[in-house]
Amino acid sequence: MDANLYTTVILAGGKASRMSGTDKGLVIYQGQPLIRHALSVAATQCEQILVSANRNLQAYRALGLTVYSDKLRDFPGPLAGLISCAPHIKTPYTIVLSCDMPNISAKIIEQLKEQLHCDARKYNAAVFRDAQATQCGVFVCESAVLDSIPAFLENNQRAVHQWLKTLNLNQIFWSGERSVFKNINRYSDL
Numbered sequence: 001m002d003a004n005l006y007t008t009v010i011l012a013g014g015k016a017s018r019m020s021g022t023d024k025g026l027v028i029y030q031g032q033p034l035i036r037h038a039l040s041v042a043a044t045q046c047e048q049i050l051v052s053a054n055r056n057l058q059a060y061r062a063l064g065l066t067v068y069s070d071k072l073r074d075f076p077g078p079l080a081g082l083i084s085c086a087p088h089i090k091t092p093y094t095i096v097l098s099c100d101m102p103n104i105s106a107k108i109i110e111q112l113k114e115q116l117h118c119d120a121r122k123y124n125a126a127v128f129r130d131a132q133a134t135q136c137g138v139f140v141c142e143s144a145v146l147d148s149i150p151a152f153l154e155n156n157q158r159a160v161h162q163w164l165k166t167l168n169l170n171q172i173f174w175s176g177e178r179s180v181f182k183n184i185n186r187y188s189d190l
Helices: 034-042 057-062 078-088 106-116 143-154 160-165
Strands: 006-011 048-052 066-068 093-098 125-129 134-142 169-173
Touching (some): 006 034, 034 048, 034 093, 057 066, 078 160, 106 125, 106 169, 134 143, 143 160
Parallel strands (some): 006 093, 048 066, 125 169
Antiparallel strands (some): 125 134
């Protein structure tokens, strides 16, 4: 898929309560900040990269990143980060990637892109799922569907997987290693 059709939003604005509030995007993993792992994948997949962050904005900007903070208060979750970035997305498709999933590869993103466009059913989002969970830390969607998030949040819904279910979603079963979707939530995960 043509990279100029895609914007990547890297979600780095979480509360990180299981890591004592540490800004996960700046936590060092395998010798570099987690945000760098996400950037290395995103750079091969899209025209534009935006970062949703709520702390250490200057540190992210020092990396040459375009950063937007949540307009909603009190760390209301990843959907709030998408709301903040959405007005700045100029491409028809968006890749969403959590900064704390360092094992995501370009191949995973490419598979999601292919699955978004694979069927006459006109999917507007694609995500992997396995026997245990939907892997909502990385997905691809039509940028226009981001406009549905504010109404979803107004109904006191915050879960990404629940919002994705409101879309014409292609859930691709993942039978490979779960470690691909490793999520750094605690220091012990490093």
